[in-house]
Amino acid sequence: MVTTGVVIFAIRDWTLWVLLREGPWGPPMRLVLSNETVTEAVLRTLQAVLLWPDEATLLQLKAGWVEQQVYVWGSAEQGAAVSLIHSVLLRANRDELRPNLHRHPVPSLRVQWTPVAEVESGQRQLDPEARPVLEMALNTLRSEIQRNPELVLRYLADMATPHRDSIEWWRQETHTALSKETRPLRALREPPSGDGTLTLAEATLLYRAFFPPDEQIDLSNLRRRFLATNTLEPLDEERPVRGRELDWRRVSRAYRYRSRSEGH
Structure with a gap:
């Protein structure tokens, strides 16, 4: 089996955040189907979790691969898989998630934003198999930023420069349980460039x-x-x-x- 580990990074409140599954399981992962390419599998992962996936990506990098044990949701299939890791950096203000992902029927898509600093400091615990995936993707992203600061x-x-109202709203919402990704779709507008x-x-x-x-x-x-x-x-x-x-x-x-x- 071949899977994709899609490690999605975003800048939120001028700090680096990463999208992680509920619990210690790390970034979202998807089985690459026989009728799709790895690139298509990465794109479909973005489409499954982001509110505005089209042109949301500023940077996408191949970060490497790892061998992992996987369990296919909805079937008895399980076994060793090669997971191809991709680092994805989102454009400014493109981090809106689809509403209520914590109730998504596919467990691997129950995700939330987490500060990278919390993972690196040990505040957020990851499974021993998931940590190398994040570290690989993070090192790849940082190396690219160092090499190419034009990014x-x-x-x-x-x-876009935020209005004062949105600045105050962001400060109130950043660390509360009621976050942007749970608001109704009609309340959300695509951010300006x-x-x-x-x-x-x-x-x-x-x-x-x-x-x-x-x-x-x-x-x-x-x-x-x-x-x-x-x-x-x-x-x-x-x-x-x-x-x-x-x-x-x-x-x-x-x-x-x-x-x-x-x-x-």
């Missing part, structure tokens, strides 16, 4: 979110690497730094992001 710029350029502008302060804040708090990061060198991507056009304006809304004095020079394809 941070792409994320921010696509990230950003206007392509960002600040280096935001880019630094977001880059740090992908790594442990004690990770040593050369911030001066990081800013130089952002500028060296040749994708930032300086604007003659300053603007408040997203992620620092409570500090009304925190402003930074604005840049417009232009992808490499736009520059040709």
Whole structure:
């Protein structure tokens, strides 16, 4: 048997979160059917858990493979399987889950968002077979962010500035049982895209979110690497730094992001 382990990451409240199954079982997993490719299996996993799966993915990486014991829901079939691990990073504000997944008939799709920091600190326990899957996917994501910091710029350029009301609502909801994924569909609107502008302060804040708090990061060198991507056009304006809304004095020079394809 071949399965896909789809490790879905998102930035929530400027920290890194991962989608995990209820209990210690790790990221969602899907059996690759005989009439589908691995890529299609990954896509169908996203469609099963996300409210807006179309174009929700900013980055998808093959992270490796592991051998696991699997039990096929709804049948007596079980046995060893090769699980192909994929790291997926969602675009800004695309982390809305389908409502009431905790009651999904397929147990492997009963999922919820969990801070990566809670897993790495041991606050959230994982099954010994599930932990290597998450670690593999997390290391792959972090290596790609280190290698290609332009991903941070792409994320921010696509990230709309939240209204004050939504900021206050988010703070109230982030750590409560009544979360976004349980609200009725009619109350949810697809989030707008950003206007392509960002600040280096935001880019630094977001880059740090992908790594442990004690990770040593050369911030001066990081800013130089952002500028060296040749994708930032300086604007003659300053603007408040997203992620620092409570500090009304925190402003930074604005840049417009232009992808490499736009520059040709």
